Amino acid sequence: MKSAIAKRNHRIWATICDIPAGSVASYGQIAEIAGFPRGARQVAYALRKLPDRQSVPWYRVITSSGRIAFDIGTPAFERQSKRLSQEGVVILNGRVDMAIYRWQPDLDELLWKPGVAWDH
């Protein structure tokens, strides 16, 4: 059977896959939706261990302040910046305007996610 960590990562990756093209989400936002409140660093960890970059839109995950997590000028930064631009996300000085591009999942999207902390 899969380890607990594998399941957790899988859930995080699945959540990231739900971010629509042209939108972005913060690490903390992904963590919360995936069912791990305050698990922003776990999202970062899951991304580091991403087995297949092709199947997951990792580049749509940025910091809560709208900054790309990599240092400006690094190859990683350029890759991410380019991918986002291709989707129409405007990046100015390495930052995205969260007020415009932040993913806002509607209730339906949240409901079919297992483990989301809604109150009955």
Added chain:
DNA sequence: CATATGACGACAA
């Protein structure tokens, strides 16, 4: 068991 480490986040100067 004790520290160190992170593709983080919130907040105070």
Added chain:
DNA sequence: ATTGTCGCCATAT
């Protein structure tokens, strides 16, 4: 806007 500190929490050593 920048920088530093502290909180967070699974992994790594």
